[in-house]
Amino acid sequence: MNGSRVPFALALALVLLCVGVATSAPARQEIVIGNEADVTVFDPIRIQEAPTSFVADMVYDPLVRRSLDGKIVPALAESWKTSPDRRTWTFNLRKGVKFHDDSEFDASVVEWHFRRALDPKEGSAFRRQFMVIESIKVLDRHTIAFTLTEPNVAFLEFVLLTNGGFIPSRKAYETLGEEFAYRPIGTGPFRWAQWVQGQRVVLERNPAYWGPAPKPDRIIIRPITDVNTGIIELETGGLHYIMRGSREDLDRLSKDKRFVVHRVPTYRVRFISMNTIRPPFDDIRVRKAVNHALNVPEIMNALTSGMAIPVDSILPVESRFHPARGSYTTYETSPQKARALLAESGWRPGPGGIMHRGDQPLRFVMHSPNGRYYMDKEISEVICNRLRNVGIECRVKVMEWAAFLAEVRAGKYDASFLGWNQSSGEPSLFFDPLVATGGRGNYGGFSDTALDAVLREGLIAFSEGRRKLLYARATDIVNKNAWYVPLNNEFKVAVTTSRLEGYVHSAARNDFTTMFLK
């Protein structure tokens, strides 16, 4: 046998197989989007993951929606009002709306949906959150009222704007059985057409959509878990829209006319949390010294430029309640002030340039995940390094996420790199969990009675102007307590082919109905 001929023949066969059969271009107005993972389950009360929520948002409608600029606007409810005691919310529903299975949308469906979300037997992921609802009453076919256990101005954000707020077809629930969870039937701009597990979801334009007619005929969502693969797919025309990319790739693509890189700060806050229950951060002067010792904007610009924006509070800058950067009490970068505060607290320079109180060196351990948040470990390392300049010894303890979370949640940390993600800039979604006494994300034992009072009022004050004032005051109290070193808001990123027009990039929501390929 002549061995040398065989590889040649194989190569020739390979070439013949490929030549002249370039990947076919998608049909006009068929938009292909890369999703970071496959979708999972579409029963609204069980949707907990972003890749699924993102698709569900095109198929289902909630009663109210967020506009691209973060305001709350009508969707399946045309209007709503609150009672004088602020406990009852009444919604006037849109008439003549039909689900994709031709069943009618009316108040009875809304009632059924929220009762189901509150039923312990249904396995709702939102039950605990929805328990602010005391009762639901259908007033007529197109009017429904929710009475809450107590006044809550953030009810729309807290209940209706969650994934659990998507209204599915009751007929589908009653007829599809287990398939109900895997074949979403809503009233949204796109209808469910096909799902090939691990490969693609196909959505088709809903011709009977109650809102402006969506421009794309079809939207194909492909799960592509590898970031580099997503980039290559975009560059080779296999995708028109991706949601991720490395900083290097984003910088490169932003200089390429064939693509548009979209970035907007989103509601993902990153910060260092200092545990007030344990030394050394049980002393406010040490916490303030840490804040003075660090030049956060400089560190952020060096490490996260293009992927995140430095911040001055635990409230995201994109929130409508954030007045403007620089309007809160913050700590000027001043090693002198840091040293003075440490001296005031009884710390004196000791061996190795580290501050000592008696024989006790000023040292702490910084917990950090690795890769959970953008540049988390690197930021932790730089911060530790910088703190040495003022005589604070810090060691970064990088941990696997599960172990990290277990220790931090149990309060077993001195300081920790942490993050808090929400899908909206509603301030109570950040303040109540992170800094209210006993809040579910308050791991450092933070407690301030004045702050708790402000936050309570924040939930019942209906005037937006009043709420802005209250949350500005709350931010000031948090910053004065120096519980956190606010670091950054990560960007929401998208890269689109420049052929795609009509897309508006927003932290508040994705709207794919207006985009089209030119």
Next chain:
Amino acid sequence: MWRYIVRKFLAAIPVLLGAALLAFLILHLSPGDPARLVAGEGAYEEDVQIIRKKLGLDQPFLVQYLRFVGSSLRGEFGRSLRTGRLVRDEVAARFPYTFELAVASLILSIGIGVVAGIAAAIRPNTVYDYGATLVALAGISTPVFWLGLLLMLLFSYYLGWLPASGRGGPLWTLAGWQSILMPAIALGTPSAAIIARLTRSSLLEVLRQDYVRTARSKGLIERAVVGHHALRNALIPVITVVGLRLGALLGGAVITEQVFAWPGIGTLIVTAIGTRDYPMVQGTMLIAALVFVVVNLCVDLVYAMVDPRIRYE
């Protein structure tokens, strides 16, 4: 022969029980509270308790293990936390894709590996031999994810011949073939390299045997000597490697599937691990172990059929 088969089957049982225990222990040995991880970092304690109960984590260790074994014996392998579907059904939806990729990559690697191995062996210490050895070394040393990206750059980005990722369709369609080529090459390259080296050394060994000398001395042409007499015996160790490879590949080619967005078991496992879908991880691991054991059992049986000495051992 039957005694041999029964013995092999019985030996597989403890292996599977061990795999089940190992898969199960992962849940209990991994740091952190699985229920809290599933619930998310900002979850309410009440939600965490509900999930703990749903997962059965509030039950004693032994009860949990027996439940898992029971579910596996029923062929369900538990229920995914993320999708709510039976692990069996999730795997069944993905297994055909892993299977076709494994087979395609093996065919490629056998084709390339055996041919390169023969080319090197029949001209030892020539440029062919050194060339094949060098390529084989590169093939073994190249990380799959890097090779995958290089292939994508070449065939998709620069040449535009093949789709960068995803499965284009069934293998009997052109789009199906186009989409499987790159992942099959990336996945098959290390195997091809191993097979090439093994074929070379094995063939060299056989070519030194007396019966080959006899064949040559009776005037047979070289092609008949190598192809008919030497190669058949030289390929026995290659069959072992191919069997082992197939077993491993059917458990999901994690990196290749991830890089090429191939919808097989590998992608399923990675996603399950990334999202802490413990029942899915446990179930998929056990199924992968099952497939591995079954394939190896088949290889053993084929061996026993081919070589009678083995079954009389």
